[in-house]
Amino acid sequence: KKINFFETFQGVDKYFQEIFHELSFGHGELVLENPEDPFGGGLIIRARPRDKKMQRLEAMSGGEKSLTALSFMFALQRYSPAPFYAFDEVDMFLDSINAERLAQMIKKQSIHAQFVVVSLRRHMLEKSDQAIGVTLRTDGFTQIIGVQNMQKKKDEEPELMTA
């Protein structure tokens, strides 16, 4: 049991460092509170965004926390990959630079797995292969109002893409 845990912990930590660097050019690491007896302690997430000191997740800004938490989630997924992913407004706390980097990363990953992302942000919509529009009709029922194939659209009408 302990051997299994360490193998998983080290795998997720390695991916966490890779992904945190890809998203924020900084350095992140997972640290066990009690390395001798992992089940007797918790898991600390530490990260050093570019140009800053190393700090715990709790002391970061809202956007930095969410980028760090996202990196942790992606590390879990990279360690145990699934055929499809569904994300619901994970880019909410990010400023435009970070939202852009996240959208880039998802675009890159979408060659290996399918991504379905609910988002209100322009950065995501522009990079997607397909955009589904949803609305609520006056009778209170949800209706799918449009399914655009963005790749086709980009070829035909480039100027429509502004937010």
Added chain:
Amino acid sequence: KKINFFETFQGVDKYFQEIFHELSFGHGELVLENPEDPFGGGLIIRARPRDKKMQRLEAMSGGEKSLTALSFMFALQRYSPAPFYAFDEVDMFLDSINAERLAQMIKKQSIHAQFVVVSLRRHMLEKSDQAIGVTLRTDGFTQIIGVQNMQKKKDEEPELMTA
């Protein structure tokens, strides 16, 4: 103590209904779990966004929840008004229509009290009287990079306002 509580409860509830209607054209209400003995129960927030059935806060969507919670907070403020308000990214969950309405409401209220609002959204920035820009220098210190008087700006260069 009980009389005081009821007076406050009814006052906040009245404002909650007004503000929820102003922000979402629906009907909201505060309900005591145990009206006979208020201290023995909790406070339920119920609201009916336009065109929908009455529902509890817990069953709403992310954006509807935050609009309802904001209405509750504003009702507390209207019941006991302060000279200045400071809000940190309260518009994060809202779609453009709701973010626009919230910005309108703050603009209207800013005649009676001072509002300092941290926001990443265009709707807020465009309506403000003054916009303060903040950045982090490479030595890790925060710096104020600009204080624009938006009213002056609007008179001089209208086209600069696009997001």
Added chain:
Amino acid sequence: LRLKEIEIDNFKSFGKRTLVPFLPGFTTISGPNGSGKSNIIDSILFALGLSSSRTMRAERLPDLINNLSGKKEAQATIKFTDDKEIEIEVTRKIKVKDNGYTSTYYMDGRTCTLTEVHDKLLSYNISPHGYNVVMQGDVTSIISMSLNERRKIIDELA
């Protein structure tokens, strides 16, 4: 394997039978607050039995049935494909009866148990403990959970 299409009928805000088609690659879903975006994600969790009614913002399972249409049942079907020869269809249906409600799973048209559904999904590495479905607010909950709860995520993956 990938999602090919979701068919939602009388589940949450989908009072009319609705088809949501998916292409391979990167798909976004957008629309106003309260329009039903998260309900599409909930329909995946519901049909594949990946979570409890509490995580789908409902007190009890029957609250997932559309409350405007007057119908007493709801169902969601997830269609997977590998774009070659494999097609898998998982359906879950709930019906309210006089003395309670029934919840039934179907795989490729035949009734089956939740364990059969989970075993089939596990063979494609889709599991309730994996973080492949991230609901609205999950990012915040990772930030605010205790250090022990965070470690338990690694335990479950091991």
Added chain:
Amino acid sequence: LRLKEIEIDNFKSFGKRTLVPFLPGFTTISGPNGSGKSNIIDSILFALGLSSSRTMRAERLPDLINNLSGKKEAQATIKFTDDKEIEIEVTRKIKVKDNGYTSTYYMDGRTCTLTEVHDKLLSYNISPHGYNVVMQGDVTSIISMSLNERRKIIDELA
């Protein structure tokens, strides 16, 4: 009464003495993630004694001192005005010493107690229980708190 200016020196990410001027009416603050926007709001809570170090994302009060400048003290001054004759200035300074740290409040240049600061603010209806300062994430916490905790907000206002 309104905020006229905040002076922040060596508090959190403000390693250099910084003045933040405010006009009457509606002011927005924006900038990249992690640039120091919420730290400006924290400086108001800190100087006016409206909250604990925990709410300012610091384990202990000395963690609020900038950790890059090497200086052992931090202070924030809030200047209020009514644009006619009233001017009020509230300052809070923390200093780390060998055996701990000190935290001192000043009003219009004289040292004073936190109670004196709160009494003065209360006369303008600025109170720690009022919701006039809403921190990042407060909206979410109103949504997720229990029904009893929500009722307690009304109790405190009464």
